[in-house]
Structure formats: structure tokens, C-alpha cells
Amino acid sequence: MCGFLGIAGKNFYPEELFISAFNKLNHRGPDESVILSNKGVKLGFKRLRILDLSENGSQPMSSEDKLTTIVFNGEIYNYKFIKKILKNAGVHFKSNSDTEVLLNYYIYLNRDIGSLIKNCNGMFSFTIIDHLKKKIYLVRDRVGVKPLYYYFNKEQIIFSSEIKSIKHLLNYKLNESNKAIMSYLNLGFVPPWLSIYNEIKSICPGSYGEWNLDKKSLKLKNFWSSKNIKINRNYNLSKWKDLIKKELLDATKIRLNSDVPIGLLLSGGIDSGLVAAAISKLGNKEVKAHTIRFKNSEKDESELAKKTANHLGISLIIHDTDQITFNDIKTAVEHFDQPFADPSLIVTDFICRKINQNSTTVVLTGDGGDESFSGYREYSKLVKYRWINDFPDKILNIIGTALSFMPNQKSKIISNRLKLSKMSRLMWTHVYPIDHNLIILLDNKFKIKNKFNFNIQEFIGYNGEYDELKIAQTADLLCYLPENVLKKTDMMSMKNSIELRSPLLDYRLTEIGLSMPTKYKILGKKTKYVLREIAKEWLPKEVSNSKKKGFGAPLNQLLLKNNNYSEEFVDQILKLNQYKIFNEVKLKNYLQKKNFSETNLKSIFKLFCLSVFLEKNENHVFH
Numbered sequence: 001m002c003g004f005l006g007i008a009g010k011n012f013y014p015e016e017l018f019i020s021a022f023n024k025l026n027h028r029g030p031d032e033s034v035i036l037s038n039k040g041v042k043l044g045f046k047r048l049r050i051l052d053l054s055e056n057g058s059q060p061m062s063s064e065d066k067l068t069t070i071v072f073n074g075e076i077y078n079y080k081f082i083k084k085i086l087k088n089a090g091v092h093f094k095s096n097s098d099t100e101v102l103l104n105y106y107i108y109l110n111r112d113i114g115s116l117i118k119n120c121n122g123m124f125s126f127t128i129i130d131h132l133k134k135k136i137y138l139v140r141d142r143v144g145v146k147p148l149y150y151y152f153n154k155e156q157i158i159f160s161s162e163i164k165s166i167k168h169l170l171n172y173k174l175n176e177s178n179k180a181i182m183s184y185l186n187l188g189f190v191p192p193w194l195s196i197y198n199e200i201k202s203i204c205p206g207s208y209g210e211w212n213l214d215k216k217s218l219k220l221k222n223f224w225s226s227k228n229i230k231i232n233r234n235y236n237l238s239k240w241k242d243l244i245k246k247e248l249l250d251a252t253k254i255r256l257n258s259d260v261p262i263g264l265l266l267s268g269g270i271d272s273g274l275v276a277a278a279i280s281k282l283g284n285k286e287v288k289a290h291t292i293r294f295k296n297s298e299k300d301e302s303e304l305a306k307k308t309a310n311h312l313g314i315s316l317i318i319h320d321t322d323q324i325t326f327n328d329i330k331t332a333v334e335h336f337d338q339p340f341a342d343p344s345l346i347v348t349d350f351i352c353r354k355i356n357q358n359s360t361t362v363v364l365t366g367d368g369g370d371e372s373f374s375g376y377r378e379y380s381k382l383v384k385y386r387w388i389n390d391f392p393d394k395i396l397n398i399i400g401t402a403l404s405f406m407p408n409q410k411s412k413i414i415s416n417r418l419k420l421s422k423m424s425r426l427m428w429t430h431v432y433p434i435d436h437n438l439i440i441l442l443d444n445k446f447k448i449k450n451k452f453n454f455n456i457q458e459f460i461g462y463n464g465e466y467d468e469l470k471i472a473q474t475a476d477l478l479c480y481l482p483e484n485v486l487k488k489t490d491m492m493s494m495k496n497s498i499e500l501r502s503p504l505l506d507y508r509l510t511e512i513g514l515s516m517p518t519k520y521k522i523l524g525k526k527t528k529y530v531l532r533e534i535a536k537e538w539l540p541k542e543v544s545n546s547k548k549k550g551f552g553a554p555l556n557q558l559l560l561k562n563n564n565y566s567e568e569f570v571d572q573i574l575k576l577n578q579y580k581i582f583n584e585v586k587l588k589n590y591l592q593k594k595n596f597s598e599t600n601l602k603s604i605f606k607l608f609c610l611s612v613f614l615e616k617n618e619n620h621v622f623h
């Protein structure tokens with residue numbers, strides 16, 4: 001797990017500027033820092049040592065003839081299998097790293113980037129500079145676990161693991177996107193079709209960029225997409241269970257390869273519980289589990305986590321969250337390169353920091369189960385009310401328009417949903433993009449100029465078979481998962497120099513989940529039905545039958561003081577007035593209301609996170 005920064009083409013930047021931009025990535029790789037210049041390409045690599053702790057695993061890594069160079073962030077989990085193929089073909093290795101395997105495998109496959117990616121199972125963002133083909137490949141893994149950003153013009157391309165290093169190198173001469181801010185206010189994150197800076201883009205999950213060193217041109221290509229997976233109606237429940245158990249055990253096994261200590265993030269849910277059970281079945285009971293305790297909060301799952309650990313014979317370390325301060329929260333929020341407001345970022349940062357202090361570098365998690373196997377509560381509602389989608393869009397639009405005149409808020413929410421196209425309505429099943437609490441506070445000019453585009457289908461381009469649940473899952477896998485869940489885990493784990501690995505994000509399990517008929521994923525109000533059936537065999541009854549809580553944060557404990565919003569949070573939010581996004585009077589009145597519902601607290605946190613982001617960047621971008 002590492003970070004890199006690179007430039008190809010004309011290099012207008014002084015060495016000291018490149019170094020200072022490169023050092024913005026120190027947290028991603030505190031163990032080693034290397035800069036390499038070769039044939040018009042400049043690469044910087046920050047290493048977090050995981051496999052082969054010696055200098056033999058250093059990057060950038062080049063072939064013996066220096067014609068091919070790679071920088072690689074992530075893990076190739078099946079590297080041992082690939083290495084056997086290469087050794088049988090007479091390839092010699094200097095290290096025990098997966099990076100050297102990846103580099104040699106590319107050459108072995110006649111420099112065919114498509115074949116390389118197809119045969120690699122992992123989480124990765126990597127760049128291969130091929131001077132023989134005069135190409136640079138920017139590659140991101142199938143579901144987008146590892147990030148990869150780029151900027152290009154007619155003379156050069158800049159690429160990096162984080163936006164902040166590119167921004168620094170460009171001396172902050174960037175144009176902000178108010179449409180991205182509007183999208184953030186609706187979603188709590190910036191969706192993949194936008195960027196907070198118009199000039200900096202992201203390689204999409206399951207895609208790669210091909211930069212021509214001579215022509216200075218970029219082509220983007222997709223190599224994998226969840227929308228292309230077909231539903232398999234030939235298996236019964238028993239067959240699906242056996243298949244999932246087999247793949248989960250293998251996905252866990254290949255993620256236990258490490259030359260540094262491995263831990264486990266364990267909540268009270270079935271996803272991390274199943275990963276813990278797989279670790280136990282593989283005979284790795286020395287792996288220590290970590291969980292968090294929210295005292296006097298309904299979000300506390302530490303007792304359920306303890307039951308799972310005791311059942312499996314795994315040691316568990318419980319970290320109390322009452323130590324989280326305002327400065328802890330602000331520092332975590334400041335670390336994001338784009339506005340981001342998932343409250344669970346607070347506890348993710350906290351537990352990663354604690355794990356780092358326990359001298360553990362690699363940690364397995366249960367991320368990915370909800371998207372692949374239908375764990376969100378909204379999915380069961382979608383199945384229950386799927387008959388609504390039998391009506392033509394025109395009819396639903398008329399009904400929605402009529403409901404818009406109703407005075408209560410719930411009717412307006414239903415109205416907005418019914419006025420969407422059928423496909424957009426399905427794709428916004430889990431994360432519905434509207435926050436009425438905040439939209440009504442906006443400055444009129446800002447609101448008129450920056451309307452949110454609800455037509456997510458323009459980005460997803462879904463062309464698979466019509467199945468309501470699969471469409472909803474596909475949208476979450478292409479939007480919510482990479483830009484919310486995985487962005488949070490990558491940024492907060494890397495902030496603390498921790499590598500997170502999730503067996504449930506193995507693309508084989510993702511494909512299984514999407515290929516299953518609805519009846520094996522949703523049964524009445526019961527979500528993740530097939531995983532719960534496996535959990536009955538592997539986990540305590542209390543855990544397998546527990547209701548989904550989600551890895552959230554008790555915002556009422558963090559944002560409130562003496563039955564009021566904390567002054568520190570209010571003072572920070574009021575700094576938004578200088579940016580002409582909100583109506584000053586409406587914003588002030590909103591902060592004076594004592595509405596402490598969970599929905600409202602999330603809106604308050606969203607305002608706070610936006611204010612923190614704008615304040616940190618105002619001297620450079622936002623004026």
C-alpha cells in the first residue's frame with residue numbers, strides 16, 4: 001500500500017516544487033521515498049512495506065533493459081499463482097514482492113495490458129511506462145478500491161494517488177466546480193462523473209487510461225463492469241451457499257499474505273463476522289480483532305463483536321470512542337481532497353489510528369457485502385414496492401406533480417422520486433440525492449445556476465437485463481461504493497499508514513452477488529438472505545439474526561453539548577457565509593433550531609465538512 005506521483009511530457013516544474021508536491025503523500029508510504037527520472041518521465045514513490053521488506057521490493061521498479069517501469073499502489077492477491085507460471089517459463093526474480101511479479105507478467109504477456117489486468121485479482125492502481133510501445137498505462141482495479149487521479153493537456157500528463165499532490169504541483173491554478181458542491185450537498189460526496197476541480201479527473205473503477213508518449217493523447221478504456229454480469233437462475237440456495245463459502249475462504253486466504261502483522265476490523269454485523277469466521281477456519285487465530293465501543297449509544301455493537309470473537313476463539317481489542325475530540329474530527333475531515341461527509345469517517349480514522357499504535361499494518365474488513373449481496377434496507381423496500389415501476393413514467397410524473405403541492409415533507413420526497421425516470425429512480429434506491437434541510441438554505445443565484453442532475457443513467461449507461469434489484473446494486477457499485485465507502489476507507493486508513501483489505505470486495509464474490517436472483521438476496525424485510533444463512537452456520541445466533549446498524553458514528557454525542565450544537569461546530573459552519581453559497585439569514589436561523597433528529601444531525605455535519613474543506617482551500621482555489 002503506497003502512493004505515487006508522476007509526470008510525462010514537458011516538465012515545467014522546478015525540482016523543489018515536485019518534491020514538495022510528492023511529500024504531500026508521505027502518509028501513504030512512510031517507510032521509503034524514491035524519485036526516478038527516465039526518458040522524459042518523472043516518478044516519485046512513497047512505500048508502505050507489506051511484502052518483501054527489503055530494498056529489493058523498492059519502487060519505481062524497472063525491467064533489466066530499463067524499457068519498462070512500474071509504480072504500483074495496492075496488492076495483487078494471486079501473485080503467488082502468477083509467479084509459479086513465470087518461474088516455469090524461466091523468469092528469475094530478485095524479490096518476493098508482487099510488484100516484480102506484475103512487471104514481469106506484463107512483459108511475459110507480450111505487453112498486452114488487457115491480458116494483464118484480466119488475470120490479476122487484487123486492489124490496485126498502477127502505472128506502467130512502456131518505452132518500447134511509447135505508452136503509459138494508468139490502471140484502476142475493478143471496483144475502485146485504490147484511487148488514481150490525473151491531469152493532462154497538450155504537452156503533459158500528471159498522475160497521482162491523491163488529488164492534493166497534483167494540485168500542489170499545478171500551483172493551485174485550478175477552477176472549482178460549483179456543480180460538484182451542489183452534488184455534494186445532495187449526496188454527502190462528489191459523484192464519479194464530477195470533480196471538485198474541473199481540471200483533475202479520476203480513472204473510473206474497472207478502467208484504464210492509455211497515454212501516447214509521442215502524440216500526447218489520452219484514451220480511456222473500460223475492462224470490467226458490474227452492469228455486464230448476467231443473472232444465473234440455475235442454482236438453488238444450497239448451491240449458492242456452497243459457492244459463496246468456497247470463494248470467501250479463498251478470497252480471505254489470499255488476503256492473508258503479508259510480511260507484517262495482520263489484524264481484523266470486527267463489528268457486530270455478519271459481513272465482518274463472516275470474514276472473521278473464514279480467518280478462523282483457515283487456522284489463523286493469532287489475528288487480533290479490533291472493534292469500537294460507543295458508550296450509551298444504540299450504535300454500539302461491541303457486545304455483538306465480543307460474542308463473535310468468543311465464538312471463534314479470536315482475541316478482541318475494544319477501543320472506546322469517548323476520546324474523540326473536535327480537533328480529531330476536523331483533522332480527519334481536512335484530509336479529504338474533495339468535500340466528504342460520511343459520519344463514519346470519524347470512527348474509521350479513530351480505529352485506524354488505534355490499530356497503528358498497536359503495531360499492526362494490514363487489516364481485513366467486511367466492506368463490500370452490502371453492495372454485492374443487497375444489505376441496504378432500501379433494497380427490501382424496492383422489492384416490496386417494485387409494482388410501482390409497472391406504471392409508465394408519464395403517469396408517475398403526474399402523481400408526483402400533484403404530491404408536490406402537499407405541505408408535508410414526506411409527500412415532497414415521494415413527489416421528487418416519482419418525477420424521476422424509471423431507471424434513475426431505481427439507481428437512486430439506496431442513496432437518494434436530496435437534502436431538503438440544506439437545499440432550502442441555498443442562495444437563490446447559486447441554486448438556479450447549479451441544479452443537480454438526477455439522471456444517473458447518463459453515467460451508468462446500464463444496458464444489462466432488466467432486474468430492479470440488480471440495477472440498484474449496479475448503481476451503488478459504480479457510484480456510492482467507490483466515491484463514498486472506498487474513498488473513506490482509503491483516505492482514513494492511508495492517513496494512518498494502514499492497509500485495509502476486504503475479502504467481500506473480491507471481484508469473484510461481487511460477480512456471484514450480482515448473478516444471484518433476487519429471492520436469494522432479499523426475503524421479506526430480511527436483507528443479505530444468503531449471507532445470513534451462511535452466518536447461521538458460522539456465527540452465534542445473536543449475530544446472524546441481528547438487525548443491520550451500519551458502521552456509523554453517534555453524531556448526537558459528537559456534535560451536541562449541553563443540549564445545543566457545540567459552539568465549535570457552529571462557529572466553523574458560519575464561516576460558510578463568505579462563499580455566497582447559502583442565504584446568511586436562513587443559515588443562521590437553521591443553526592438556532594433544536595432539531596436533533598439523526599437526519600438533521602447529518603445535515604449539520606455536511607455543512608461542517610463543507611466549511612472545513614473550503615476553509616482549507618480558500619487561499620488557493622475558492623475566492
